[in-house]
Amino acid sequence: MSTFTADADWLHWHQSPSRPEFRVPDGAVDAHCHVFGPGEEFPFAPQRKYTPCDASKQQLWQLRDFLGFSRNVIVQATCHGADNRALVDALQHAGDMARGVATVTRDVSDAELEALHAAGVRGVRFNFVKRLVDALPFDDLEVIAHKIKPLGWHIVIYFEAQELAGLYDFFTRLPTTVVVDHMGRPDVSKPVDGPEFGLFLKLMAEHDNFWTKVSCPERLSLDGPAQQYLDVVPFARTIVERFSDRVLWGTDWPHPNMKSHMPDDGKLVDMIPLIAPTQALQHKLLVDNPMRLYWAD
Structure with missing residues (x-):
């Protein structure tokens, strides 16, 4: 049993998701998911903002197979800080069927980066959501961006739509491919x-090194699961249709910090044809784009 106790208001991930009616194409990639612990084996960071329930690599593989996906991109969870051991362990056990996005500090050595690369890491993530970090990582990001560029890695950024105007100039100076989590949370x-979503579309249109994940309708929707998160669809579909070569999709399992409800991962998969209405768009979103970004080598 884990020595860590989940926060009292932590919602456990859905343990009996529905089987999707939509069949994803062969080779589909869940390009945004996490592993938590198990805390007894991979302790959570002392400075974490939340303590989750355990969500192991084996449970992630079970969900992958159940939903019909072939591969995963595992993103380092903030509850583990810059201790990437749980992520690396999952990548090593997955073989070539998973890639990772790590969290590193500005003093990371070239040898440490090379070891992460060998394990399957292809990017680093930076959080600009003010409620989730103690300080915005401007200086660290600039230093790390130049360290990872020779490896061909990309930067993943997480921010909220109302903050983009103040961050726009900084983001567009970054020297690597940049992937925006969850459409910039419109x-x-x-x-x-x-104008607010228009600024995000401008970012994508004028800077072809920017990609985005059309994920997490459960975080963005005001209508909620009863209405199938349909209020998010116009935003995601606009992005998929305009920038079809630079979009990714992921479950976000095990859905960190969801307070109102826990989404059914099968129902999230069934939203894919609403935002990518043709087979060509679905294949780009789920196969071509993530393979090009994460498995190019």
Whole structure:
């Protein structure tokens, strides 16, 4: 049993998801998911903002197979800080069927980066959501970006839509491919053709080193699961249709910090044809793009 106790308001990931009606194409990649612990084997970081329930690599593989996916991109969870041991362990056990996005500090050595690369890491993540970090990582990001560029890695950034205007110039100076988590968390109560989402579309249109994940409708929706998160669809579909070569999709399992409800991963898969309505778009979203970004070598 883990020596860590999950936060009292932590919602356990869905233990009996529905089987999707939508069949993903062969070779599909879940390009955004996590592993938590198990805490007894891979302790959570002392400075963490939350303590989750365990979500092991074996449980992730079971979900992958159940949903019909072939591969995973595992993103380092903030509850583990810059201790990437749980991530590396999962990657090593997955063989060539998983890649990773790590968290590193500015003093990371070239040897440490090479070891992460050998394990399957292809990017680093930086969190600009103010409620989840003690300080925004401007200086660290600039230093690390130049360290990882020779490896061909990319940067993953997580921010909220209302913050983009103040971050825009900094982000567009980054020297690598940049992947934006969850469409930059648009406010779906605002119009899809309004200025706030328009700034994100401008970022994507004018900077072809930017990619984005059209993921996490359960975090963005105001309507919720009863309405199948349909208020998120116009935003995600706009991005998929305009930038079909630079979009990714993932479950976000085991759905960190969900407070209102825990999504059914099978129902999330069934949203894919709503945001990528043709087989060609679905194949780019789920196979071509993640393979090009994470398995190019």
